[in-house]
Every structure is written in C-alpha cells, then in structure tokens.
Amino acid sequence: MPELTFAQAVNQALAEELRRDDTVFVIGEDVAEAGTPFKVLAGLVDEFGPERVLDSPISEPGITGLGVGAAVTGMRPVVDIMFGDFLTLVMDQLANQAAKTHYMSGGKLKVPLTLRTTMGATRRSAAQHSQSLHAWVAHVPGLKVVLPSTPADAKGLLKTAIRDDNPVVFIEDKMDYAVKGEVPDGEYTIPFGVADVKREGEDVTIVATSSMVRVALAAAEQLETEGISAEVIDPRTLVPLDRDALIASAEKTGRAIVVDEGHQSYGASAELAAVIAERAFYSLDAPVRRLGAMDVPVPFSPPLEDETVPTPETVAAAARQLCGRT
Amino acid sequence: MPELTFAQAVNQALAEELRRDDTVFVIGEDVAEAGTPFKVLAGLVDEFGPERVLDSPISEPGITGLGVGAAVTGMRPVVDIMFGDFLTLVMDQLANQAAKTHYMSGGKLKVPLTLRTTMGATRRSAAQHSQSLHAWVAHVPGLKVVLPSTPADAKGLLKTAIRDDNPVVFIEDKMDYAVKGEVPDGEYTIPFGVADVKREGEDVTIVATSSMVRVALAAAEQLETEGISAEVIDPRTLVPLDRDALIASAEKTGRAIVVDEGHQSYGASAELAAVIAERAFYSLDAPVRRLGAMDVPVPFSPPLEDETVPTPETVAAAARQLCGRT
Amino acid sequence: MSLTASRTELGADLALEMYRRMTLIRLFEEQANELYRSAKMPGLTHLYIGEEAIAVGVCSALRREDWITSTHRGHGHCLAKGAEVGRMFAELLGKEAGYCRGKGGSMHIADHENGNLGANAIVGGSTGIATGAAFSAKRRGTDQVAVCFFGEGALGQGLLYEVMNIASLWTLPVIYVCENNQYNEYTHYLEATAGEILARPRAFGIEAREVDGQDVRAVYGQTAELVERARGGGGPAFLLCNTYRYHGHHVGDVDRAYYRTKEEEDLWRSERDPLALHGTWLEEQRLATPETLKNTELEARAEIGAGLAFALEAPFPDPSEVTEDVYA
C-alpha cells in the first residue's frame, strides 16, 4: 500500500469524486490556485478547472447557503470552510437550513452537501484559529459528523461523505495534514457509524477522536511498558455513532477514558462518556474519565497553549489512575 | 410575596436595572412599542425611552456585535434575540468575540454583555422556532449560561447577569412566560453557580433545567403516590455549574436522572450526566439516565411534536425503572 | 434589452388566470385565518392578503421547472407556483396528507414538483438557497431561473449582501424579489432601513427595478423581462415591489393601533387592492364581465371548500413517524 500524507489522501478523495461525478464541485476561499492555505487542494483546479473548483469571496454564510441551494437542486457541493472557528458564521445555514430541509419537507428535498473544515490547537494560531467545535454540529439532528484520524480513513470517509444524500460535516485536524499513513490502492469507501479499533487491549479502553487517536496510541505504547494493556478505539463518525462498539470495549476492559480535543465541558467527550457510563454501567470497575481541551480560549503563548490539550502523558496518567497504579 | 408571571419577573428585573444604572440599555427587534412578540418587555420603552430600549433592524449578528463594542467601552447592553433558533446567526460574535475578548486581551478588556434569548418546543412553531441550543453556548469558555426555571429565579438571576462583568447568555423558555410564581419583594440578586433543590427526596435525584423543572416536579408528585421519593434539583446556571450540589444529591439517593430540553445527543444532559457518573460513581446503584429532546428537528404536527420532549410520564417511568419498579 | 413582445405581453387567458390565482390566494388566506380563530389550526400563520399581485405576477412569468424560495408569509408563493389547496390546508393542520407530511407546517411548505424549494422561517434564510439553485441551473446547463422572495425586513440580514455579490460576480440567473409591505413585524421599515433600497443591489452591479406591487400586470411585465434577461445569461436582478399586508403580522396580531393607523389600512384596502384593481381593468378591457369574475370567485370558493374538507378529515401522522425523514 502506498504511503500518503493525510492532506494527500483528502486531495485524492476529492479528485476521484470530482472525476466520477459531474455534479460534485468544490467551493471556498483560496481553494483554486492557492489550493487552500494548507495546500490540501493543490492541483485540483488544474485538472477540473475553475468552474468546478471555485475561489469565493470571504463569505462563509454565503457559500454555505449557496451549497444548500445547489445540493437541493441536484449538485453535490463540497464547501471548504478554512478554519473550524468559522463554523460560528455558518451555523444558521448549517443547522437551520441544511440539517432540517429533508425533515421539514417530509422527506422530499435532499441536501447532499459536504462541508469540510478543520480543527485543532497547538499551531500557535491563538483563540480564533484553534477551536474544535465538532460538538456543536454533532448536537444538530440531520447533520452527520466525521472526524477522520488517519490518511486511509480520511480518504474512505470523505468519499462516503460526498456520496451521502445528507449534509455531512467533515472535520480535519490541521496538525494531521503532514502525518503519513498507508492508504489502500484504488477505489474504496468506508461506511459511517463503524468505529475502528486502532489498537487492541485488555485493561483499559481509550476512546479517542481525530488527532487524539495519535495521542492515545502514544499513551498506549507507554502504558504497555508498564504492563497496562490499552485498547484504543476511534468512533470515526460522531453522527452516526457506533455506540455498541464503544460499549463492548468498555465492557471488556471495565475501564474507559474518552479523549477529544473539543473543550471538555459540554463537549463531545461528555456524550461519549455518558453513553459508556450508562450502557456499560454494570461492567465498569471505575468511573469513565474524560480528557478534553481545557475550558479556556486557546492562548497564543506556547507554554500556555501546550497546557490546554491532552497529551500522551496526561492520557497515560489517567489510565494509570483508573487501573489503580498511582 | 407577590405572585408574578415569569414574563413579569423578567420585565421587573430589566426595569430595576435600567433604573439603577444608566449604562444599561436594551436592544433587539420589536422590543420597544411592541415589547417583543412575547410582550415580555411591555412598557419599558414608556419609562426609559427609545434611546435605552431600541428597536433594531433584523440584524442579529449586527446588534450582537454592537453589543460587544458597547460593552467593551463601558455600557451594559442587554441584547434581545427573539428566538433561540437565531443563536445560529450570532455564534461568531458570541463565541469568537464576546467570549474571548477578556482572555485574548490578557484580562484588560471586559464584555459585560447580557444576551437574552428563548428556548423550548411544543408551541407548534416548527423546526426553526423551537430549538433549545444552550449546549452550544455552554461549550464556549468565557460565556456564562443561565437557565432560570421560576419567576423568582428569573428575576434574581437576570439582575446578576446584567451586573456581571462577563458575557452572559440568559435563556428563557417560551412556555414559561405565563407561569406564575412568588417573587420576593424588593431588591435581590441570586448568585451564579448555586444549584437549587426544588424538592427534597431520598430515592432518586432528578436534575432538571428550565421548564423541565416543572416536568420533573410533576413527575415527583406522581412518584410520591407510588412511594418513590424524588429529589428535584435545578442547576440554574450551566456555566458556572454547581457540580458539588449535583454530586451530593446523587450520592445521597444513589440514582440520578438528567432532564433537559436540548436534543439529547451531544447536549447539556450529557455533561450533567457525565459529571455525576464520574464523580458519584462509587455511590451509584444504577446508571445515570438522560432524558433530552429527541434527536429530530422539531416537527410541526402536534402528535409528532408532543413525542419529542420529556414529559412527567416519561420522567416518572425512567425513575421507576432506575428504582427497580418496572 | 431586446424582448420579443410575445414573451412579455399579457394575453387574455393569462390575465384571467392571474385574477383566478389571486382570488384563490385571498380565499385560502381568509380560510386560514378562520381556522386560527376557530382554534382548528395549531400555532400561528402569516397571511398574504393584500400582497397577492406579487406572487401571482412573478410566478406567472416563470415556468414550472423554475425554482422559487419563499418566506414565513409563503402561502401565496406556494399557490402561485401551482400547489394544491387541499394538501396545503392539510399541512397547515399538521396532517399526514400535507405537502410535508405535517412536519413542516405553514412556515415550511415545500412543493418540489412545482419548483418551490420551500418557505423559510429564518428572515433572509433562503437567499443563499435561491442563489445556489441559480448556480446549479447554470452549472448543469439548464435554462432554469431561481426567484428569491423575501420581505423588506430581510434587508437587515448580511447574508443577502454576501449572495448578491456572488450572484453578480458569477452572473447567476437569480431574481431577488423584495416584498416591501412597509413593516418588519411591528416596526416601520423606515426605522430599520437606511439609505435607498434600490441602491443596495445596484452597488453590487445588479440590475434593480421598482414596481407597484399591487398591480399584477406591472409585476408580471417586469418579472418577465428580468426572467428573460436571466435565462439569456444576463445575470441577476432585484425587483422591489411595494405592497401592504392587510392583516396583522400573524393571525394573532389583531390590535395594531400602536404601530399603524386604521386609516392607513383602510386606504390600502379601498384604493390599492390588487384584486379590485385587476378586476376593474379586466372589465374595462372587456376581457371579463362582472359575472365572469363572480364565477371565478365561486369556483375558487368551491376549490377552497373541497380542499378544506379534505384537510379537516385527513388523519394526523402516526406518532411513530416522528423519527422518519431525519436522514435521507
């Protein structure tokens, strides 16, 4: 299997879907010649032209609204929202329009819109360019929410998103773009709602999302040297959520930690923890622990910013504590 | 103590604060002569004039941004966002500007802004006028979030909100406006972060927010006739959250249910349940149960809409089940 | 602009048909009001009475496959674009037979087959959708146009300016129809609208015109020109229609003295009524006799009566349907 970066995998998925289906188009700020500031879309405009890879004005609500209208009339738009922090600007078009149109129309209208955006801190980008707001969109019925953690998952899940007849919010961690991984050759998709066990283990379950999967795997390596066997499980899609897989793993190990880069309070980690704590209750030997980003705006100063996110050390420490090894 | 409706209590709090402090003003759509579509602000413009009770264009982002700028330069704006569903439009000004200004400025700028809005379904208002989006704002560090459930709480908490030096999102359930309750005479405020036990009990804790407090109390009455003693506890503010009070109650009863009108998945009920499940773990006899609104856009049709929200019956049924009385 | 007369000229059939449609809308709305007052309708609704000439004038210039997006005050747009009375009443009552299986209600009726992408309860909320539909038409190489109806209150929403900019840049076939009925809910539009309305679209390079929204033929004529222009690749346009709603902002808004006078209401009703104006013209032109018009009304009344009976008798959806249609 070839090795690709996460960014290349996203690019490949888009290229394949643009090639396969004429109704797919990409719209966003600086997505064409610039290929986005992260260079993720580099080269797409050369193959598909400016009619299908469109540089827009700096109008996030406008292009999201345009995407909804195009989707409902037969196209499959991929709207690029540069930073996840700008989801703040499109929540009306996303939550009140895209998410509800199918239901409000009694099932008659469909909104096959994919909205790609980013998340993640520690890039020294400060409070307005570092947020991970997936909990907001996951709270809106009618939206599907995807948080890929590897290049292979990113590619397969993005292709599924584009082919899905519903609005899908697809969130990429900016810190992942340069990460490499094996990506299967040729055509494949990955179904939504199927969690992936990234590492098997017996003593403690670590449910991790997006780039926190890497953090969890690093913690698991460390824990292994100490004789603690950690299972790392990645839900991959927050909506639909593979509840059964999380519960089964927690029932097996009797202990669970949830690691997610959204702010901890009222975050996605609360939902994942609540699901496990309720449904695996009688198998749990210890309370479910949550590790989210600190409940502070993301500070610019590196020594402060580094405090705000879960790290292999803090995850391993939580696991040790749950396993009674403090 | 005089009896006031919830709407009158809100009106009184605003009138008192407008009288007390010249820097307080109210801005929103149809807030002046119309006194809002809910008539909550009736009469304020007569006493305080159109310079302090301002009818704005239909520009939710604009008036919220104006509020931030006025707040940061010495005023205490109260921004009225008619339906909570329109929070979708102001999330950028709220989450990226209001919430972060104090932190990003290293503590130098302050944003004493109060944003009043509404929540709640079953008014036959359909999907875009029935949402309860408090989980979104509660997830944003820097915002405080208030969900009053009685006229007395509404009055005392709103006065605290206006005097607070931080941005506060104050959310009123539309179905509460006509509800009456005793309101203390004269000047009083209620501190944030102090939960209120609305009913004492021994067998099961029901944590309920906003109008769900009434639902929980009705369920508790029913349960009492069956020999189940339910404690109903109202956090009143989601941020700051009185974790200790919730945990103490759950430790006492050994069983807890969380009832909230936001969509259940990734909602406020997840946070409240996760807090209790983690911190009261060793005292719990049963898993913490959550009852939120169904994960569907709010349908118009009455028999469908009535299915979507917790009711005294569904809460009582959950309590019975937790207490092993099925 | 060079328009073939045949395209925009008003034939007798169309002139009569427009009268019929306006009448149907008027009667539908009166009945909707009655449903509210007799407590048969859940919730509230926003009546279009007084504004009928806009929906009918505009939609008469459209093809079935052209798109429209609509507002909270959307019954008129819906009927003008070809919806059936019975399924509309059924939707207002939350019945399974309604256009949205009862899930949408008055503020969300969509009628995909006739090109109605739906009413919208967010002021200005559909401006992006209409612009996207126009984008889609252009990209798919059809010659459909999209019409975006909105009240003048939507001029306060930033989204409108974002999408007008985009529509102008990319020469999209979309027509923004601003129904200026003078009030944003309970506030006069002049208290909320600075400068000059038409200058706004023009600043974005958009062709903008003003028309008497009570004159169905004028609305039709202007729209027909702008539609032909858009179909031909001429790009977006903005049509400002001055009008008035006779009733309250919604059916429950009955005491209106604090925000507008009875005299003002009476003046519009008596002098500027779109049905009366068009009816008189039809008679003057000898395109109709008083009897023809009366018959048209009777027929419409019968259609309304039948639709209403159907809707009242139709069953509610089964509660289990609540979880259907969340995802496609």
Add this chain to the structure above:
Amino acid sequence: MSLTASRTELGADLALEMYRRMTLIRLFEEQANELYRSAKMPGLTHLYIGEEAIAVGVCSALRREDWITSTHRGHGHCLAKGAEVGRMFAELLGKEAGYCRGKGGSMHIADHENGNLGANAIVGGSTGIATGAAFSAKRRGTDQVAVCFFGEGALGQGLLYEVMNIASLWTLPVIYVCENNQYNEYTHYLEATAGEILARPRAFGIEAREVDGQDVRAVYGQTAELVERARGGGGPAFLLCNTYRYHGHHVGDVDRAYYRTKEEEDLWRSERDPLALHGTWLEEQRLATPETLKNTELEARAEIGAGLAFALEAPFPDPSEVTEDVYA
C-alpha cells in the same frame, strides 16, 4: 461641511511625526519578519509593510481616547495609535510582558489605554465592535469617534452591511476604513468584489470617499474631515484607501508568482512607497533634510532594537496562568 483650517491643516511637527511613525512601523515589521525567519517567533504573522500611510494618516487625525478596531494585519494600527514597541514584540513572542500577557499574540493585540480595542482574526469580525463603540460614545455623551480598519476582503462579510445600516440609521460616529491592498489572501479582489466598492456604503446613506492610501497626507486630510464631521454629529463615513502589501499574505507566503507578478510588486515598491513619497515631500517642502530623515530612521531603529532586546529577554508566562482571565 465647514471645517476650520486649523483642524485639518498639516503642521510641520505632525508631518515629521508621521514620517517617524511610518518608519517605526516599517522597521518593526521587518524585524517581525526576521523573528519568523530565524524561528524565534511562534506561529505566523501578517506584515503591514507598504500600507503604513493608512494607519498613520488615519490615527494622526484621532485623539488618544478615540477608539480603533483592527485586523489580523494589525501591527501598524497598533503602533500608529500609540503602542510601545517592546510590549508589542513581547506579545508576538508570547511573553508575559506583552500587551495581552502573551495570550493574544500578533492577531489579538489590544491596547486599551490608547483606545485600541484589539486586532481581530475574524475577517470583518470587528465591524460590529467598532459600531458599538461609536454607539457607546454617542450614548455616553462623549465626543469620541471609532475607526474600524478592515481589508477589502471584509467586503465579503454580511456583518459589515448590517452594521453600516445601523450606523447610518442612528448617525453613529464611526469611520469604516477599507484598506484595499488588492488581495484577499491569494485571490485578487476583483475576483471577489462585484460592482463598485464606494457605492456600497453610499447605498446605506453613508458618506464615502476614496483616497490614495500611499499618500499619508491625503489619508490624514480626508480622515480629519470625516472625524470632525462625525464628532459634530454628522454620522458615519467610509474611507476607501488603495494600497499594496509588499510581502506575502503572511510571513510564510514567499512564493507568490502564482497569484501576482514580481513586476507588480516592484512597481509599487519603487513608485508608490509611502515612506519615500512622504520623505521626498518633506525635503521638497524644506521641512526636513536628508539628515533629519536619516536621524529619524536611526532613532526608530534604536527604539526597535531596545524593544526587541526587552522582548527577547522577557520571561514566558507561568503555565499556571493558562486558567487566568477566562472570566473577569
């Protein structure tokens, strides 16, 4: 408009001071670039080089207690409004001694004492704040004005139109200063901006003017008039300043050939440099000799050097500070 000459006329002291400020900004930015290239600065930053005449021309017409709001490209505004070099560098480096105790960084420097309400990393994000500050000034009965700086990219954001409408309706003392440096990141503004820029504010009834953004005296003169007008109750204004950024969108944007030519860059640098233009004028007017200007530069260089040394040596905040300042 009746303006007393004394208010807007440019004295020798001010003309020299403006040269000094522009020089300080230029040198500050060159040093910021250097900090990035030597990997001493965390993250990225957006340089103001080429645009100095706007910040300096505008802020020279303001009082200390007047407010400004700024952008991601905000160092120039900050310095022009009176900030200290040392505390700014400290902020860029994330040090405790910075204007925001290191919490804001380049994109969020605020300097409340000098009336700077803060840089903003959301394009158009501060337009509401500036409008609110103007509202507050008017309501509190001070004669402060608020200036809102933004790049032409912010013309794409709906919020701008919402608040221009409000500012016009309520005659607020706010001046919207559009820095048109031709590019929204990597896209030419003409690809993103339909119609005519000045027509947009005018459509909302806002006084709008255009000025050569490389000519500090012209910027100053126009601003002084508009500020005096706003202070006197004349309401909001819009000032379009045409300019150019010499460097990349941010310090990491070094290969720019795919979106603009080297010739274009060279032309602006060689023909339209705001420092060179103003320096020449000062000499022509015999307000300065080449030596005066050289000395000004040397002094500025010393100020930069001292500020930088201070910042480099300053300590980082203690990690425990991360939870401070979330709430007041």
